[in-house]
Amino acid sequence: xxxxxxxxxxxxxxxxxxxxxxxxxxxxxxxxxxxxxxxxxxxxxxxxxxxxxxxxxxxxxxxxxxxxxxxxxxxxxxxxxxxxxxxxxxxxxxxxxxxxxxxxxxxxxxxxxxxxxxxxxxxxxxxxxxxxxxxxxxxxxxxxxxxxxxxxxxxxxxxxxxxxxxxxxxxxxxxxxxxxxxxxxxxxxxxxxxxxxxxxxxxxxxxxxxxxxxxxxxxxxxxxxxxxxxxxxxxxxxxxxxxxxxxxxxxxxxxxxxxxxxxxxxxxxxxxxxxxxxxxxxxxxxxxxxxxxxxxxxxxxxxxxxxxxxxxxxxxxxxxxxxxxxxxxxxxxxxxxxxxxxxxxxxxxxxxxxxxxxxxxxxxxxxxxxxxxxxxxxxxx
Ligand code: PEP
Ligand code: MG
Numbered sequence: 001x002x003x004x005x006x007x008x009x010x011x012x013x014x015x016x017x018x019x020x021x022x023x024x025x026x027x028x029x030x031x032x033x034x035x036x037x038x039x040x041x042x043x044x045x046x047x048x049x050x051x052x053x054x055x056x057x058x059x060x061x062x063x064x065x066x067x068x069x070x071x072x073x074x075x076x077x078x079x080x081x082x083x084x085x086x087x088x089x090x091x092x093x094x095x096x097x098x099x100x101x102x103x104x105x106x107x108x109x110x111x112x113x114x115x116x117x118x119x120x121x122x123x124x125x126x127x128x129x130x131x132x133x134x135x136x137x138x139x140x141x142x143x144x145x146x147x148x149x150x151x152x153x154x155x156x157x158x159x160x161x162x163x164x165x166x167x168x169x170x171x172x173x174x175x176x177x178x179x180x181x182x183x184x185x186x187x188x189x190x191x192x193x194x195x196x197x198x199x200x201x202x203x204x205x206x207x208x209x210x211x212x213x214x215x216x217x218x219x220x221x222x223x224x225x226x227x228x229x230x231x232x233x234x235x236x237x238x239x240x241x242x243x244x245x246x247x248x249x250x251x252x253x254x255x256x257x258x259x260x261x262x263x264x265x266x267x268x269x270x271x272x273x274x275x276x277x278x279x280x281x282x283x284x285x286x287x288x289x290x291x292x293x294x295x296x297x298x299x300x301x302x303x304x305x306x307x308x309x310x311x312x313x314x315x316x317x318x319x320x321x322x323x324x325x326x327x328x329x330x331x332x333x334x335x336x337x338x339x340x341x342x343x344x345x346x347x348x349x350x351x352x353x354x355x356x357x358x359x360x361x362x363x364x365x366x367x368x369x370x371x372x373x374x375x376x377x378x379x380x381x
Pocket of ligand 1: 091093132228248249250251252253299300301
């Protein structure tokens with residue numbers, strides 16, 4: 001949103017970027033600089049405290065357990081999952097491997113990468129999301145020509161079902177990696193049940209081919225889908241019969257539901273995690289999944305916002321998946337509350353019609369129950 005930054009800043013200037021408030025200070029005064037240095041020190045101390053939680057489980061005070069996974073874009077990031085105490089990878093965005101190459105990676109090149117990620121995680125699960133190319137993720141050599149409305153265009157599963165050659169090569173590589181650890185597969189941008197059925201059929205074809213070629217793979221690899229379009233929310237009960245898990249992609253779900261482009265700074269204030277329509281959609285998706293006894297995670301940026309994390313606990317989501325460094329903070333929130341009081345909170349927030357009322361209620365609750373300076377050492381183990 002800092003459109004004029006480069007007309008204001010010159011080489012050699014001192015700049016403070018404050019991610020908490022979303023502000024940039026150019027050439028700060030000595031006082032501002034020392035205030036921020038103190039803030040950095042305070043933040044580091046808080047981080048050190050939170051890191052004590054790495055080996056603690058994510059359970060509420062009344063023993064309701066949640067799973068916390070990490071989102072990864074690149075294989076080199078696996079170490080961070082373990083450093084921050086993640087229980088596995090809830091979303092591996094495989095398209096970044098394609099974006100980082102200058103040509104289409106072969107099945108063997110992909111297999112090597114998926115296998116190394118899988119092996120480095122030991123028996124922890126990794127959910128490989130099949131390529132979500134399109135939208136804002138353009139891969140030049142795949143001929144992603146300009147579209148008038150790319151987020152509503154040829155992306156995710158739509159791309160894969162029309163480029164079956166690319167899709168099958170990726171699936172073969174992931175299935176082969178499944179012989180080396182705990183692998184799951186997830187399809188992005190599902191809007192129609194036919195897409196799920198076709199993707200499953202292609203997985204069966206791939207398995208039959210691998211069997212014929214005498215490759216090792218796990219035939220029980222779980223297949224799941226991302227719930228990130230309003231259509232998938234509406235069809236969640238039918239979708240839940242077809243797959244082993246859901247993962248709600250709130251980044252896209254919010255943009256499509258509120259009709260607010262996730263990257264447009266002019267309307268960023270309208271992009272609201274806690275809009276009542278989003279809370280209703282989350283609730284109905286989670287209920288549909290639980291009715292069919294399948295787990296449901298959230299892998300959008302919503303998991304990096306403490307207020308939203310609390311709402312997700314209240315709504316009984318099973319799994320959180322987020323940037324690795326956020327994992328300890330989510331654990332802290334979970335370990336500071338009772339599931340019982342969260343159930344009561346959700347009944348209150350479902351009555352509100354505006355985002356601001358919901359935020360106020362959650363903020364008050366969070367302030368009262370989750371202190372801003374945690375005393376991790378005295379938390380129950
Ligand atoms: C999402 O849409 O929430 C998501 C996790 O996927 P991506 O951000 O890659 O679109
Ligand atoms: Mg998405």
